[in-house]
Amino acid sequence: MAENWLPSLKTATPQEGFELATKLARVGVKLTQPSADVRDKLRATYEQDAAQLIASSQVIAIHFQTVAAANDYWRG
Template identity: 55%
Template sequence: MSWLPTLQTNTPEQGYELAIKLSRMAVKKTQPDDETRSSLRHDYANNADSLTMASHVVATNFQTVAQANNYWRD
């Protein structure tokens, strides 16, 4: 089974959780080595610019999920 079988979610909150998962999977696919990711975590976890950029990536992914689920319908 694929880790991403669908972008469809039952609620916007589930959609947001999916956006976070999409963002995390992008990091994992970009840097597949667990040890390297773990060693870098302290650097970005304590950097306001890095955290802001992470929030931006999640927001962009949430836009994708929201469009797939038609969250902006009237």
């Protein structure tokens, strides 16, 4: 990915931080599986699988922990 799509982990609010965490997860999937066609085919499987949906939520939560720490948990 050549463009600088992530200039900072700093966000103004926790909600923006969560949105960034979600984007980090999505970009990670996109980099791991660059084919949009394959991702679309796989989506039909995981959107019906509770374990895979929970795993996706866990990835977002881990990214959110990172973003929150980078923002000093929005103190101040």
